[in-house]
């Protein structure tokens with residue numbers, strides 16, 4: 318497959334969290350997304366609008382895909398749905414609430430994209446330690462399309478959002 322290089326963020330705080338993240342990696346290939354590498358997994362304090370919930374397991378993936386941005390978002394949503402996730406707009410959905418699996422599109426090549434369903438880069442990519450730390454593990458020189466360095470963004474964030482290495486990278490198929 319030839320296409321763009323991108324980065325996805327995975328998160329889970331319900332059930333066997335590592336198993337949820339691994340299942341998402343394994344399902345992506347069936348949706349036109351080749352997973353090239355995984356970061357380690359990290360146990361992270363909840364951030365956002367719901368703080369009273371179990372800690373998350375987070376990881377980031379480097380991917381290659383020929384999908385366009387909305388196609389990639391649809392692939393991520395399909396994986397979430399296959400893993401039983403209640404999606405935004407459905408009964409029982411809680412914004413920022415507990416979820417068995419969350420698959421976010423963080424970066425896709427050097428694309429910037431503003432659509433009601435998709436922002437690229439992800440709006441929070443420079444603001445969340447649980448995203449920046451695994452991304453920098455994959456590539457310390459990563460930048461967003463306007464040239465800002467992720468490493469500089471991390472250095473400027475307060476240290477109050479706990480991010481603890483939890484385990485080795487998720488298994489990625491080799492071809």
Ligand SMILES: Nc1ncnc2c1ncn2[C@@H]1O[C@H](COP(=O)(O)OP(=O)(O)OP(=O)(O)O)[C@@H](O)[C@H]1O
Pocket residue numbers: 390404405411412413414419420421422423433434435436437438439440441
């Ligand atoms: N870069 C992006 N990656 C994934 N979803 C996005 C992105 N930009 C916008 N969205 C939209 O955000 C909607 C809500 O996503 P989701 O249910 O994962 O929200 P959340 O996890 O509660 O909050 P957050 O988006 O801050 O992680 C999605 O249905 C999608 O249309």
Ligand SMILES: Nc1nc2c(c(=O)[nH]1)N=C(CO)CN2
Pocket residue numbers: 327328329361362363364365366373375413414419447
């Ligand atoms: N630590 C952490 N906190 C979160 C996460 C997440 O993946 N990790 N996802 C959220 C919903 O997008 C809200 N808060």
